[in-house]
Amino acid sequence: MMTRLLLVLSIMCIVLPMVLGKYGQQLPQGIRDFFFDLVQHVSVEVEKADRNFMISPFSVWSLLVLLYEGSAGRTYDQLGQTLGINFSDEKLRRFLKGVNLYLASNDSDVEITMLQGLYIGTGYPIKDSYRNVMQNYKVDLVEIDFNSPDAAVQINEATNRSTRGLIPYTILPQDINGARMFLLSSLYFKGQWKLPFNKSLTREEPFYSESGEVIGKIPMMVQSANFAYVSNIEGLDGYVLELPYGTQERLAMFVVLPKRGFKLSDVANNLKTLGLRPVLQGLEDFRKRASEDNRVEVIMPRFMTSTDLALTGILKQMGIRDLFDESAANLDRISSGLFAKLVFHSTKIIVDEQGTTAAAVTEAALENKMEPPQFQLNRPFQYFIVERETGFMFFAGQFRNPKAA
Numbered sequence: 001m002m003t004r005l006l007l008v009l010s011i012m013c014i015v016l017p018m019v020l021g022k023y024g025q026q027l028p029q030g031i032r033d034f035f036f037d038l039v040q041h042v043s044v045e046v047e048k049a050d051r052n053f054m055i056s057p058f059s060v061w062s063l064l065v066l067l068y069e070g071s072a073g074r075t076y077d078q079l080g081q082t083l084g085i086n087f088s089d090e091k092l093r094r095f096l097k098g099v100n101l102y103l104a105s106n107d108s109d110v111e112i113t114m115l116q117g118l119y120i121g122t123g124y125p126i127k128d129s130y131r132n133v134m135q136n137y138k139v140d141l142v143e144i145d146f147n148s149p150d151a152a153v154q155i156n157e158a159t160n161r162s163t164r165g166l167i168p169y170t171i172l173p174q175d176i177n178g179a180r181m182f183l184l185s186s187l188y189f190k191g192q193w194k195l196p197f198n199k200s201l202t203r204e205e206p207f208y209s210e211s212g213e214v215i216g217k218i219p220m221m222v223q224s225a226n227f228a229y230v231s232n233i234e235g236l237d238g239y240v241l242e243l244p245y246g247t248q249e250r251l252a253m254f255v256v257l258p259k260r261g262f263k264l265s266d267v268a269n270n271l272k273t274l275g276l277r278p279v280l281q282g283l284e285d286f287r288k289r290a291s292e293d294n295r296v297e298v299i300m301p302r303f304m305t306s307t308d309l310a311l312t313g314i315l316k317q318m319g320i321r322d323l324f325d326e327s328a329a330n331l332d333r334i335s336s337g338l339f340a341k342l343v344f345h346s347t348k349i350i351v352d353e354q355g356t357t358a359a360a361v362t363e364a365a366l367e368n369k370m371e372p373p374q375f376q377l378n379r380p381f382q383y384f385i386v387e388r389e390t391g392f393m394f395f396a397g398q399f400r401n402p403k404a405a
Contacts, residue, residue: 030084032393034061034318036272039396041314043268043382051404052305054349054397060311062096063116063185063343067323069133070334075322082319093136100138109192109246115162119144119155119182126181130334146179155184163188163348170346181338191251194244197221197353202302207402208379210263218402219302220378221353227296229375230282236270237262241298241375242283242388249388254279255300256382257375264380264398276384276391297374303399304350311343349397 035057046053061083068079069089079085085092100114117140120126134141144151155176156169166188176182201222206214228242237259244252254276258267312324322328329339380400386393 028084028087030086031061032084032275032391033272034082034084035393035396036275037318038314040268040272041317042309043265043398045309045314046398047263047265047400049404050401052303052397052399052401053307053309054305054347054395055307055309055345056347056395058099058392058394059114059185060343060345062099063183064315064320065092065096066116066118066134066137066139066183067331067340069137070130070331071323072332073330074328075330078320078322082315093133096137109248113162113188115158115185116140117142117155117158117184119146119151119184121146121180124180124335126335127333144182146176146182149173151176155182158184164190166348167346170344175342179341181334191245194246194249195223195225195227197223197300199353202353205299205378207301210258210380210400216402221300221302222298223300224295224297226290226292226294227298227375228283228286228290229296229373230279230286233274233278233282235274236267236278238267238270238382239375240279240282241296243298244388252386252388254384254386255375255377256384257377258380258382264382264400267382268398271382276386276393280388280391299374299376299378300351301377301399301402302352303402305348305397305399307345307347307397309345311345312340315343347395349395 038057038060039055042053042055064079064083065085068076068083068085071079116137118134119142122143122145131141142154144154152171152173152175155171159170160168170184202219203222204217205220207216207218209215229240231239233240236256238256239259241255241257242252243255256267256271258264316324322330323340326339331338377399380398382398383396384393385395
């Protein structure tokens with residue numbers, strides 16, 4: 001009889017986010033494809049319930065890599081193909097080492113912390129070769145008694161610490177009953193806008209559905225500043241606005257607002273085909289030709305989104321099937337008789353006016369200058385938190401319903 005392997009991802013993003021630099025330049029196309037494929041599949045699921053969502057494609061991918069490293073046979077093939085790993089294990093490990101170095105390089109504007117833990121049942125045999133790989137990945141190996149009621153408490157305390165108390169618990173005791181291994185990935189981020197919003201200008205305004213009906217009112221932040229945007233990316237059917245973080249401007253939130261007559265699902269499908277390359281190029285072209293006093297008026301919701309997603313079904317749709325099949329799973333490079341019971345993804349994002357403590361108010365426009373173009377996010381939109389030079393995606397989400405947290 002096979003033993004259950006449980007996976008939980010707990011990802012926290014607060015205020016306004018950050019991601020990868022020089023290490024992302026070596027990111028293979030297959031991994032990018034996985035990121036957008038996952039976003040598109042989640043988008044289809046949440047559209048049915050008219051919900052908001054935020055996920056970390058990178059955190060999902062990096063946790064599944066730990067299983068890829070312990071898999072064999074058809075399970076190995078399915079994980080490798082879906083995750084876009086068509087290169088050597090040495091290159092994979094070098095890439096993730098670079099990511100870990102990047103995540104450790106916090107500055108005064110940004111804090112980002114990643115925790116990956118591997119909980120092993122007391123006395124359960126794990127192959128030494130797999131232990132060594134996990135240690136190279138800086139994954140904490142913790143021995144735990146899954147039959148003890150304190151086991152869930154111990155895992156939840158780790159999640160609570162790594163997310164600074166914003167995700168206080170992730171699992172219930174029954175979730176790990178009978179488990180032999182448990183994998184946890186937690187990502188915490190806190191960042192500051194390069195150009196903070198003036199809180200005194202925030203005002204209540206209506207938010208509209210994709211069909212044009214008023215859903216309700218929501219606090220709207222207002223800012224007029226030098227932001228890059230692009231409206232003519234062929235095949236996207238959406239407008240893109242860039243909101244950078246921190247003084248170094250390595251990271252940014254890319255906001256994609258569908259053009260009239262198009263839905264978020266249309267944009268998600270288009271981005272799955274296009275990727276972020278044309279978006280990055282379009283924004284770079286804009287910055288090259290825009291004047292120093294270019295101004296864009298941004299009207300954006302202040303919002304908080306909590307997301308709890310069971311990803312098992314979605315990952316099966318994407319091609320990872322045997323991993324969850326008790327009779328077909330092959331994780332023999334970890335230990336014999338394992339299969340995955342579930343993959344659970346918990347996230348939280350808080351977007352508000354906060355920026356630097358100086359909180360400088362934007363300057364007034366020149367008297368004779370034309371009114372700046374307006375980017376009004378009062379209807380459903382999609383967003384990505386990326387490294388600006390490479391487009392490496394750490395977070396992705398949609399805001400479609402102010403009544404749905």
